[in-house]
Structure formats: structure tokens, C-alpha cells
Amino acid sequence: MGDRAHPKQPFWASVLQLPLFLLLLGVFSSAMLVPAVYGGMVRDLDAARAFLYAGLLGVVVFALIGLAHAGRDPGHGTLGPLMSLFSAFTVLPAILAVPFYEGLGTTTFLNAYVEMVSAITTTGATLFDDPARLNGTLHLWRSIVGWLGGLLMWIAASAILAPLNLGGFEVTARAEPGRSSSRDIGMSGAEVRMRILKVSSVLIPIYTGLTLLLWVLLAVGGDVGLVALCHAMAILATSGISPVGGLSAAGSGIAGEAVMLLFMLFALSRLTFSTDTTTAESGGLWQDPEFRIGALVVLAVPVFLFLRHFLGAYDVEAERDLLSAGRALWGSAFTVLSFLTTTGFASANWVDAQAWSGLETPGLLLMGLALIGGGVATTAGGVKLLRVFALYRNGVREMERLVHPSSVSSAGPRGRRLQKDGAFIAWIFFMLFALSLALITILLALTGLPFDTSLVLAVSGLSTTGPLLEVAKEVPISLTELNTGAKAIFTAAMVLGRLETLAIIALFTPDLWRG
Template sequence: MSQAPHTNKQRSGAFVQLMELPLFLLIFGVASVSMLVPALHGGVARNLDTARMFFYCAILGLTIFTLIAIAHAGRRQRNGALGSLMSLFATFVFLPAFLAIPFFEGLGTTTFLNAYVEMVSAVTTTGATLFEQPERLNSTLHLWRAQVGWMGGAVMWIAASAILAPLNLGGFEVTAQAEPGQREARSSLIDRADPRERLLRVTGALLPIYIGLTVLLWVLLMISGDASLVALSHAMSVMATSGISPVGGAEFARSGATGEALMLLFMFFALSRLTFSSDTITATQGGLRTDPEFRLGIVLIVGVPLILFLRHWLGALDVAAEDDLEQAWRALWGSVFTVMSFLTTTGFASADWAQTQAWSGLETPGLILMGLALIGGGVATTAGGVKLLRVFALYLNGLREMERLVHPSSVSGAGSETRRLQRNGAFIAWIFFMLFALTLAVLTVLLALLGVSFEDALVLSIAGLSTTGPLTTFAADTPISLVQLSPYAKAVFCAAMVLGRLETLAIIALLTPDLWRD
């Protein structure tokens, strides 16, 4: 009995020493442990060769983690903002090289570069795949793709509040009273805690929610008729907005419209962070009712499908066979689900999406899907794109400028809609939009120079920067085969995905002198 306090003290000290390790090393350790999941699944599913690869890589990763942890024992790490941001950058650039090893060895019929691109696509929640035929991968490899995407989404959920919010990045620069890339004032509540303490607090608060929502959707999809692996993969993909599927997409799932309805409900968590947390400066006193991101998202989800639906009559289309209630409902539902999916950068298409195209008369509405993906979801969610809050800031600024044309001497009032935005929020949002547009232009030109057609280069650039990989299938006239790209084009596409996940402002912030002095 007398040794119990001493034992607890030793455990507490070991935990503190563990948390003093570099953040990227901790993520590497978690990734190594996570490989035991597909190893166990492979053993149960009798994919023994694949299971052995994951088990060996897990042991290798844990050995490397232990050796580096021992080497860092007793050292006081610099827990400044630069270290956390650099760890986040390394997670999306260097970690996929380790994650690709069991995928490459387990598949055995592809190159390591293809495996690396696949893992970058998964961990950045892009969801673009080089393996167009799902049957080419066994069930264990499909689980690993979905699992990596899910873990990448969890990293962004946590990093948004613990890393990006204190630096006013990732959309927070529109609301924070500081310059992008600069730390908040010392009086700010979010900056008072040590970065590691803040990271622990945010992880403890958000990770159970993330896991619980995933499990709930998994169970609901299985009840709706999906197989266990398909339900789990789609649940992970919806929560991470990765769009990864072991059957080629939600339209091939057995749960049908019921499963799509369930997934649509859980996609609302990607419209605004207020749907699951109020831990950041984006919170409003009125909740979702006054949240501009959520309201703008609802407007798009309702407005775009209605336009597609009404075009059936506005375009005077002669498709009398489809003029019945069932076909009309299927067309409307297909557009609602698909619009919601691409707005949140998930990228699932409804099984009735083909009916929507026939109803509206738009055979390849790729521009609509790309536009929705570019807008993206909410700030500090797993969704990519420009983000709804930045679009809302530009919209308010446009209204104000038109008002001044009519009443040049008018003074703008600080209404409830502008409370989340700082005075220069529209200006900062415009800077980000210009950086986004310039990056899109540069990536498109680079891909075109590397032999990709201009249309495909544009689609690939938008898919990477908005982290909406399924655009490569639905946005172009014919699906883009990523595996046929040259090695240099694949490298550019990887860069686009990393830039889309971290955003250009975060990359620029890494060069800020104040972070290096921390």
C-alpha cells in the first residue's frame, strides 16, 4: 500500500516526459500503433501477407519511436508556435512515406511513389485514388486508406484549436484581432496556457466527440444495410470529409437513400465548428441560429439544388418520361446530397446524381461541383476550400461597397452579422483569396507544362487545393486517371494537396521571423 503513491508519481512523470517529446514524434508513434488495427483485421480476414506487413511496420515504427524518445529523455523541448506548425507540416509531407510502406508491400503490384501519393491523398483528407478499380485492393488495404484519412481529419480537428487558432491561421485571421501568422495578445485566454497543455486539453475534449460520432454513424449505416467495412469506411470518410470508399463511392453502397440521408446529417459537422464545439474565437452567443457560416451553407444547400431542379422547366427540356413525382424527387434528392457532399469537400455523389443531370439537362456540371468545393466548409473543421467565413466576409464587404455607391456618406453599423469579423476581415479574406487564385494558376501551369491537358490540370489543381479528390472523377468530361500521370506531375499534385490542407498563409507563416525567435 505504501508503494502506490510512488507508483502513481512515476506514471505521472513518465507521461509528462512523453508529452515533452516533439509533436511530430508523438504523431509518428500514434501512427505506428494504429498499424496494429489493419494487422489484426488482415489476420481475421485471412489477408495474412498484408497483415504481416502492417505488423512488421508497427514494430519498426514503435522501435524507432522508443529509441528517439530515449535520446530525448531529460531534454527540455522548445514548445513554441514554430515547432507545432512545423510538426503539422511534417505530418502531411514526411509521415505519408512511412504510412506508404505497408501499403506498398501489402499490395505488391505498384510503385512506392504511387503508394506515397495515395497516403498523402488520404492523410490530407483529399481522397483522390490512383486505384480506380476497388477490387484491386483487398479489404485490409481499403481499411487502411479510410483509417489514414480519418486520422488526418482528427489531426485537423485538434490542430485548428490548439495550433492554428493561436496563430490566427486557417480562417481565424478573419475573426482575430491580430495579423495572420502572429500570436494573439498575451491577455488572450487561449494563449495563457502552455502549448502542450492546450494541445492536451483540446485533444481530451474533441477526440471523444470525433470517435463517438464516427462509431454512431458506423452503427447506423450497418443498420441501414451496409457491410461492416463499407459502413466503417464511409463513416470515417464523412467525419474526415475524405470521400474514401472501398466500393467506389456512396452510390454503390447497399444502404441506398437511407444511408445517404444519414451521411448528409453528419456532414453538417463540416459546415461550422459550432456544430460540435465552441472552444475557439469563432463562437457566437447566438449559436447556430446566428452563425454566418452555417446560414450561408444552408443557403447554398437549398439554393443550388433548387436551381438545378427548376432548370428542367426553365430550359424547356423535352423529357416527358421523367415528368412524374418519383423521378422529380430522385432528381431533387440527388442534387441535395451531392451539393452538400462537395460543399463540405467530402466528394460523395448520390446514387441519383445521374437522374439529377438528366432532369436538369446538364450532362457534366463540373463547374458547379468545382465551385462548391472551392467555397468549402467551415473554419476549423475537416473541410477544405476557401472556407465559408471568408466568403461571407467578402459578401458583406461587397454589400457595403454597393451601399456606399448609393449613400456615399453613410456609416456602417456593427450588426450581429459582423460580430465574428474584425474590421479588416474582408481585406485579409481577399488577400487569402488572391493567394489561393495565384497558387491555383501556378499549379495549373506546372501540370500543363508536365504534359497534362489544360482542363485536367485545372481540375487536378482545384481537387488538390480544395482537398476534394473525387472531383477528378466527376468534374471532367472523362475521369482523370492519376496513375497515368508522370512522376513529376504526381509530385505537383502532392504539393497541391499539402498546400490545400495547410493553406498558403500557414506556409508563409513558417517564414515569419517572430516564430523563429520564440
């Protein structure tokens, strides 16, 4: 009788009561209808039919399970969304791979699954070296999956990872990683759903609006509509997915790259688009440590490369060609920011920088930038700039104590936090990241791959920077040629790099399973 006294909930309120993974299934199944419509418009009927059937089947399954689950409490508090986030990168790609596999018809399901894991984790590594092998419908689906994966991380960072002090928030939080700052270990199911709803209502319009704006600007700049849309989604999601194999085949030229560079700044700091997390307590964008470190790297590294190229060009008197020098400087600046944000787009002038100087820029530099990564709670991967800042501040403080052992830090509450537990936890994460890198490299080498190839694959997967496979070595690495074991290890590396080690360790926290 007590239940009948409650007013009937609206339809959307009932939908939001469903588990997060089921909601993700409904969203991605509905998204399959977009390439289905596009395939019908361009008369790619086989691929369109595959996406239409898979999308409708997914929506029907979502509706049936939703009806069966109606009125039940998802439970598990914070554990449910965290497990759903892990399942989104491991189980959901198997569903997303079905229409891709059926639409292509000339690949194995394992390759389709790895391709979808690469897309949803915003890694952007592809098993199809020749873009012409995939039609526009399949390229659009890869881009949509990567774009939705980036949006998922935008929302999950504030709604799921921040309350548990994971994903970089452990550097500034007062609690231990995997634990809430309050006395309670996490949040109730209702609190989690309300937080996800609130964050989604704010970030989805921003994310969508920025993507549409960049799409229009690239289309005006000369890109074909599909290419402009895929590149716009790739920039916002930092996936580096391109239907034409990179920016060298794009039609927008330097103007398009300049617009992309501005939008890649959103991956340097969450403060560029939101103030909903503890990383945004720095008093403005220009005072934000992540943005300042990122800007410093983007300015310093291209100047270093430019001077290195300039010295190399001195012997051949090519330094008098100012136009080539300008292209070389621009190509370095764009590529450095692209790999720092783990997007992985190489400028069309990146080759000009090497040709102008007669030197080859080592891929080790790009690997280092990808390992540093972008901002906390953004779509970028890597170690993250905030952790680098914490270690830097702690190092400066230790050097001050060597000179003045009795000195007291005057960096303020935030600085003192970063110099103590924040730096300690950042160092722990760095060690876990290094151990993961070493382990994955060894496992890949055990499958028969050369050591340098194994190292590039490990860095690419853990930093979610798939385009490293094409530029880190003199000869691009082909994922298609890898054996099944190597593909499985690389897939695990991508999931580990996207969700991070601390979040996976938090899944084994006993307190999260209680109740």
C-alpha cells in the same frame, strides 16, 4: 540538486513532453496494428504481416527516440507544432506508405506515397481506379489514415492555428495573420502542449463517438461492416474514401445517404461540435454565418439544378414522373452538400438527375462548390465559408456607402471587424489562393497535360476534394497515368490546400524562429 526536488512526473505526462511529430509517429504506428489484426481475421496474411511488422517497428522507434528525448524541452514555442503539422503532411506519409507498398506489392513506392498524402490530407484522390485491386486490409488502412488526418485538423485548428490567427481565424482576430493576438508572438512550449492536451481530451471522444454512431447506422441500413466503417470515417474526415468506389455500390441506399447528409453538417461550422474557438461567438448555431451560408447554398443550388432539369425534361414530358423528380432533387441536394464540404461523395441518384432531364450537369459547378469549401476549423478544405461571409459583408457595406456616403455601420463589433481588416485579409487569402491555383495549373500543363485536366487537378488538390477527378470531366482523370512530375506537383497542391498558404508563409516569420 534542484532537479531532484521536483516530484517525478507520471508516465503519460512524460510522453506528452515529446515533440508533436514524434507523438504522431507513435499514434500512426499503433494504428497500423488495426489493419494487421483485420488482415489476420480475413486471412489476408501477406498484408497483415506487412502492417504488423511496420507497426511494431514504428512503435519501437518511437519508444527508443522517446527514451533518448526524455527530460528535454521540445522548445520552439508555437513553431514546433506548426513545423510538426507541416511534416505530418510531407514526411509522415513516407512512413505510412511502407506497409501499403509491401502489402500491395504491385505498385511503385511513389504511388503509395501519393496515396498516403491524399489520405492524410483528407483529399481522397486515389491512384487505383478499380477498387477491386486493393483488398479490404488496404482499403481499411486508407480510411484510417484519412480519419486520423481529419482528427489531426480538428485538434490543430484550435491548439495550433487559432493562437496564430491562421486557417480562417485571421478573419475575426485582431492581430495579423501568423501573429498572436497578444504582444508575444506565440506560446511557450508548455502552453502549446497543455492546449493540445486540453483540446484533444474534448474532441477525441466526440470525433470517435460520431464515427461509431454513423458506422452503426450505416450497418443497420444495409452496408457491409467494412464498407459502413470506411464510409463513416470518410464522412467525418471529409476524405471521400470508399472501398467500393462510391455510394452507388453501397447497400444502404437513400436511407444511408440521408444519415450521411446529417453528419456532413459537422463540416459546415465548428459550432456544430465545439465552442472552443473565436468562430463560435455568434450566439448559437442558427446565427452562425458559416452554417447559414452553407444551408443557403445547399437549398438554393439544388433548386436551381432541379428547375434546370425540369425545363430540360419539359420537352420529353418526363416532369410527370414525380418519383424520378424526387430522386433528381435528392441527388442534387446530397451531392451539393458533399462537394461543398469537400467530401466528394456523389449521390447514387446524381445520375438519375441527369437521366431524368436528358441534360448533363457541368462539373464546373461542383468545382466551384469545392473551392468555396466548408467551415473554418473543420475537416473541410477550400476557401472557407467565413472568408466568403467577410467578403460578402464588406461588399454590402460598400454598396450602402455608395447610397449613403456619410452613414455609419451598425452591424456591431463583429460586423465592423469583418467589414474592415477581416475582409481585407480574406481578400488577400483569396488572391493567394487564386495565384496558387494559376501556378499549379501552369506547372501541370508544362508536364504535358491538357489545360482542362490541369485545372481540375489543381482545384482538386487545393480544395482537398479528390473525387472531383471522377466527376468534373466527361472522362475521369486517372492519376496512375500521370508522369512523375505531375504526381509531385499534385502532391504539393494537396499539402498546400490542407495547410493553406498563410500557414506556410507563417513558417518563414522571423519572430517565430527567435529564441
